[in-house]
Amino acid sequence: MALSSFKPKPDEINCLYEVTKAMHGTLDLRKALYKVLDLMVEHLGMNRGAISLLNPETSEIHIEVAHGISSTEMTKGRYRLGEGVTGRVIETGRPMAIPRLTDEPLFLDRTGARSRIDKSKIAFICVPIKEGRRVIGALSVDRLFEEESSPKEDLRLLSVISSLIAQKVVILEEINLEKVKLQRENIRLRKELTKKYSFSNIIGNSRKMQEVFHLINQVAKSNANVLLLGESGTGKELVANAIHYNSLRSSKPLVKVNCAALPGNLVEAELFGYEKGAFTGASQQKPGKFEMANNGTVFLDEVGALLLESQGKLLRVLQEMELERVGGTRVIKIDVRIIAATNKDLAEAVESGAFREDLFYRLNVYPIYIPPLREREADLLLLADYFLEKYAEEYGKSVKRISTPAIDALTRYHWPGNVRELENCIERAVLLCDDKVIHSYHLPLTLQTAEDTDTKHARSLVEVVARFEKDLLIDALKSSRGNIRQAANALETTERIFGYKVKKYNITPGQYK
Numbered sequence: 221m222a223l224s225s226f227k228p229k230p231d232e233i234n235c236l237y238e239v240t241k242a243m244h245g246t247l248d249l250r251k252a253l254y255k256v257l258d259l260m261v262e263h264l265g266m267n268r269g270a271i272s273l274l275n276p277e278t279s280e281i282h283i284e285v286a287h288g289i290s291s292t293e294m295t296k297g298r299y300r301l302g303e304g305v306t307g308r309v310i311e312t313g314r315p316m317a318i319p320r321l322t323d324e325p326l327f328l329d330r331t332g333a334r335s336r337i338d339k340s341k342i343a344f345i346c347v348p349i350k351e352g353r354r355v356i357g358a359l360s361v362d363r364l365f366e367e368e369s370s371p372k373e374d375l376r377l378l379s380v381i382s383s384l385i386a387q388k389v390v391i392l393e394e395i396n397l398e399k400v401k402l403q404r405e406n407i408r409l410r411k412e413l414t415k416k417y418s419f420s421n422i423i424g425n426s427r428k429m430q431e432v433f434h435l436i437n438q439v440a441k442s443n444a445n446v447l448l449l450g451e452s453g454t455g456k457e458l459v460a461n462a463i464h465y466n467s468l469r470s471s472k473p474l475v476k477v478n479c480a481a482l483p484g485n486l487v488e489a490e491l492f493g494y495e496k497g498a499f500t501g502a503s504q505q506k507p508g509k510f511e512m513a514n515n516g517t518v519f520l521d522e523v524g525a526l527l528l529e530s531q532g533k534l535l536r537v538l539q540e541m542e543l544e545r546v547g548g549t550r551v552i553k554i555d556v557r558i559i560a561a562t563n564k565d566l567a568e569a570v571e572s573g574a575f576r577e578d579l580f581y582r583l584n585v586y587p588i589y590i591p592p593l594r595e596r597e598a599d600l601l602l603l604a605d606y607f608l609e610k611y612a613e614e615y616g617k618s619v620k621r622i623s624t625p626a627i628d629a630l631t632r633y634h635w636p637g638n639v640r641e642l643e644n645c646i647e648r649a650v651l652l653c654d655d656k657v658i659h660s661y662h663l664p665l666t667l668q669t670a671e672d673t674d675t676k677h678a679r680s681l682v683e684v685v686a687r688f689e690k691d692l693l694i695d696a697l698k699s700s701r702g703n704i705r706q707a708a709n710a711l712e713t714t715e716r717i718f719g720y721k722v723k724k725y726n727i728t729p730g731q732y733k
């Protein structure tokens with residue numbers, strides 16, 4: 221619009237003067253803009269005015285400040301870009317003047333503010349508000365349609381006012397966006413706080429596990445590769461899941477590869493895929509795990525088991541972030557995060573030459589060590605109770621607690637198989653148990669012996685066999701509800717021999733009725 225051709229009338233000059241004054245009269249932006257609309261109504265005989273803003277992120281347009289439109293009507297005034305007169309003006313950046321609303325199919329009256337008014341008597345004028353070339357919103361007014369009024373003049377005047385207020389509207393827009401960002405950040409932080417140190421399926425109150433949770437929290441949201449170290453059964457895979465599902469990639473795939481389970485010559489095909497005919501047996505082309513995990517995470521379990529040759533190929537892919545399928549020529553770009561796990565001492569493997577140093581550095585960006593169960597006494601019973609509940613429910617049993625002697629046996633054992641061994645042990649106990657309490661005879665023999673002797677010391681064969689026999693007798697008696705004949709039958713022995721053994725081991729059959 222060529223402003224030079226604009227020759228304002230005296231009342232318009234007066235209005236523009238007031239508008240400029242209003243803009244600087246208060247630091248409250250909305251108040252200042254409201255005053256502008258008010259002045260337009262007062263000086264120029266306009267009825268309703270509104271300043272609408274475009275949210276560039278959602279492409280939604282909403283009424284930010286309005287005069288003559290109630291606040292409920294305002295909240296209804298939401299448009300998409302290009303929708304309605306306002307949406308069209310913001311989309312095209314060109315003003316629109318509609319002499320009679322009834323003539324304009326684009327006019328939606330979404331606010332409902334004009335539902336009881338004869339629309340044939342209303343003119344609607346809407347001009348864009350711009351910052352440079354960018355349209356940030358629109359200024360719109362209605363006025364009563366009069367034969368002598370000229371929409372063209374109205375358009376010009378409105379365009380001038382629009383350029384006067386543009387700067388303030390830009391600031392308002394920035395404040396709005398900042399607020400949305402802060403709100404979002406706030407929600408994220410709040411979520412993070414509730415999640416903090418509690419990954420609902422990872423049990424652990426011990427200081428050492430709290431430290432692990434802290435590390436998971438620190439690294440999850442980043443894109444850093446993570447190396448999980450720890451003995452077998454300590455929960456490395458569980459931690460890998462927690463990291464992926466708390467990361468920005470959580471909606472993308474987590475693809476797991478057990479490197480120890482792959483024959484050396486198939487590693488490449490499995491990880492990077494192959495084309496049809498690449499080798500005997502490749503009757504179809506197949507994408508590899510890295511392709512399937514694109515934009516997500518690859519969990520390389522037992523990474524220490526990779527042969528040197530495969531290590532080299534893996535390293536190249538991690539460096540270039542692109543791969544070629546076996547037998548293929550096409551270069552495929554990938555974006556994956558690597559979480560690797562090993563129960564080996566990788567640093568030692570590097571020293572001995574069994575593991576490539578350069579690959580080690582790539583994987584070892586953020587190491588997390590998960591301590592063995594024997595070093596986390598505080599977690600042991602928590603975990604035992606957790607598994608008790610889990611398997612009692614799974615098998616429909618009403619087992620409720622663990623007897624004191626059984627707890628003693630659990631705590632005295634050194635758990636070489638870590639949490640996995642504990643889980644198996646409790647699952648078995650729940651299966652064997654037919655009342656509400658897990659007793660020490662429901663536990664594996666290796667643990668039962670721990671009641672009397674230190675498991676770390678050698679045990680005599682006689683002792684172990686005796687324990688085992690006693691265990692069998694009690695189990696049989698429990699199943700037969702103390703009936704000696706049935707119990708003896710179940711063990712394919714005679715009542716006489718069974719009675720003798722029961723005496724020998726000091727068992728009271730009546731106890732199991």
Ligand SMILES: Nc1ncnc2c1ncn2[C@@H]1O[C@H](COP(=O)(O)OP(=O)(O)O)[C@@H](O)[C@H]1O
Nearest residue numbers: 421422423424452453454455456457458639640
């Ligand atoms: N802290 C824990 N809380 C609950 N379950 C656990 C925990 N640690 C391990 N487990 C369970 O123990 C088993 C072994 O864990 P896993 O992650 O496979 O160990 P790893 O990969 O280190 O061998 C899994 O069934 C896992 O769910």
Ligand SMILES: [Mg+2]
Nearest residue numbers: 453456457521
């Ligand atoms: Mg594992």
